[in-house]
Amino acid sequence: MTGILVVGARDVSCVRDEDGxxxxxxxxxxRTDNPAKGPGYILAFWPLAAPGTPxxxxxxxxxxxxxxxxxxxxxxxxxxxxxEPIQDWIVTQSFTTKPTWRCNTNPIENPLMEPWDxxxxxxxxxxxxxxxxxxxxxxxxxxxxxxxxxxxxERIKGSEVEVKISHLSIELTKxxxxxxxxxxxxxxxxxNDKEMWGVGPREVLFADVRGERLAYGNCGFYWRMTxxxxxxxxxxxxxxxxxxxxxxxxxxxxWPSNEQRDYEVPKNTETYExxxxxxxxxxxxxxxTEAGQYKQKYAIYGQDNLFLLGIPPDLVAGFTPPPPDEx
Numbered sequence: 001m002t003g004i005l006v007v008g009a010r011d012v013s014c015v016r017d018e019d020g021x022x023x024x025x026x027x028x029x030x031r032t033d034n035p036a037k038g039p040g041y042i043l044a045f046w047p048l049a050a051p052g053t054p055x056x057x058x059x060x061x062x063x064x065x066x067x068x069x070x071x072x073x074x075x076x077x078x079x080x081x082x083x084e085p086i087q088d089w090i091v092t093q094s095f096t097t098k099p100t101w102r103c104n105t106n107p108i109e110n111p112l113m114e115p116w117d118x119x120x121x122x123x124x125x126x127x128x129x130x131x132x133x134x135x136x137x138x139x140x141x142x143x144x145x146x147x148x149x150x151x152x153x154e155r156i157k158g159s160e161v162e163v164k165i166s167h168l169s170i171e172l173t174k175x176x177x178x179x180x181x182x183x184x185x186x187x188x189x190x191x192n193d194k195e196m197w198g199v200g201p202r203e204v205l206f207a208d209v210r211g212e213r214l215a216y217g218n219c220g221f222y223w224r225m226t227x228x229x230x231x232x233x234x235x236x237x238x239x240x241x242x243x244x245x246x247x248x249x250x251x252x253x254x255w256p257s258n259e260q261r262d263y264e265v266p267k268n269t270e271t272y273e274x275x276x277x278x279x280x281x282x283x284x285x286x287x288x289t290e291a292g293q294y295k296q297k298y299a300i301y302g303q304d305n306l307f308l309l310g311i312p313p314d315l316v317a318g319f320t321p322p323p324p325d326e327x
Contacts, residue, residue: 003033004045004310009057010090022066024055024095029077035085039074042089043112044177045310046072050115055095066095070113111216111224116312117173122166123230129161168231169207170197172311176223183308184209191236193303196313202237202299205230206306227309239297 011027030042049056055066077088133142148156192204208228215221230236307313 003037004042004047005031005033006048007031012057012061021097022063023098024063024066026057026093026095028091028093030089030091032087032089035087038086039089040177042074042091043072046091047310047312049093049095050312051113052115063095063097066097069094069096111175111214111222112177114175117171119171119173121169121171123169125165125167126162127165128157129163130155170229170231171226172229173224173226174310176225179211179223179225187304187306187309189301190304190306191301192306194305196306197231199231199233202235202301202303203231203233204306205232205236205301206309227311229306236301237297237299242296 007029009026010029011025013025015023015025017023028048032038032041049068051068051070053068055063055068071094073092075090075092076086077090080086080088130148131145132148134144134146135142136144148161150156187206188209190206191202194201196204206227207230209225211223211225213221214224
C-alpha cells in the first residue's frame with residue numbers, strides 16, 4: 001500500500017489502425033523505496049489505471065473511448081546495470097478503442113489482478129439542530145442562519161428539533177497479498193490532509209475497514225480489504241457555540257492573548273461571576289452579550305495522507321453522486 005512512487009509518464013504513443021481504432025501505449029517510470037520490492041509488489045499495489053478504466057492522463061490528454069487492457073509489462077529501467085539493486089522500473093500499459101475486448105468479459109484467474117470495486121451509498125443519522133434558517137424578503141429567501149436558542153440563552157433541545165443528516169459514503173474494495181496493519185491503524189478515523197475526489201481537506205473521513213482472508217487455487221492466500229470513507233463538504237470539525245452560567249466581570253483583568261485563550265483559561269475565580277441558573281450565551285471574550293453568539297470550530301479528528309492506502313486519486317473522478325433518499 002506504500003512504497004511505490006509513480007514519477008510520471010516517460011513515453012506515450014498512439015497508433016491508429018486501418019479500421020480507425022486508436023491504440024495507446026504508456027510507459028510509466030516507477031520508483032520503489034526498497035530494492036526488495038520488485039514486479040510482484042508493483043503488480044499487487046499498482047496505484048494507477050486498472051483494467052477497464054478510460055485513457056485519462058490529464059484534463060486535456062484523454063480519450064474516454066479507449067479503455068485499459070489487462071496486460072501490464074514491468075521491466076527494470078534501462079539505466080540500471082546488471083547486478084545493481086533495482087528501484088527504478090518501467091511499467092507499460094495499453095489502452096484501446098477496439099470493440100473486440102470488453103471489460104470483465106473474461107474471468108480473471110488471479111484475484112490480485114481484479115480492479116477496484118466501488119460502492120456508493122448515503123449514511124444517515126439523526127442530529128440535534130443548533131441553527132435555523134431565517135426568512136428574508138417577500139417572497140422569503142432563506143440565506144441566513146441563527147442560533148437555535150431561547151430568550152434566556154438556553155439551547156432548544158428535544159426530538160422536535162432533531163434533523164436527518166445524510167453523508168455520502170464510498171466503499172472501496174481491493175485484493176492484497178498482505179496488509180499493512182500499522183498504516184491502517186494510523187489512518188483509521190483520520191480525515192484527508194489534501195484535496196481528495198473533488199472535495200477539500202478535512203472533508204473525507206476514513207471511517208471503517210474490514211478484511212477477509214481468502215484462498216485461491218492451491219497456491220496461497222490473499223486478503224480482500226474494504227475501506228469505507230464518509231464525505232461531508234461541511235467538514236468533520238464541529239462548530240460549537242459557547243454556553244455557560246459564568247461570565248467575566250466588567251472589572252476582570254485582561255484576557256490572555258489569542259495564542260493562549262483557547263487553551264489556558266484563567267482559573268482565578270474572581271474573574272467570573274455566577275448569574276442565575278440558566279446557561280448564558282457567551283461572546284468571544286466570555287462576557288455577557290445581548291446579541292450574537294461566539295462559536296468556535298474544533299478539530300476533533302487527526303489528519304493524514306489517505307492516499308497512502310494505495311487508492312488511485314482519480315478512482316471516482318467525475319462521479320456525480322445521486323441525491324440522498326427523501327425521509
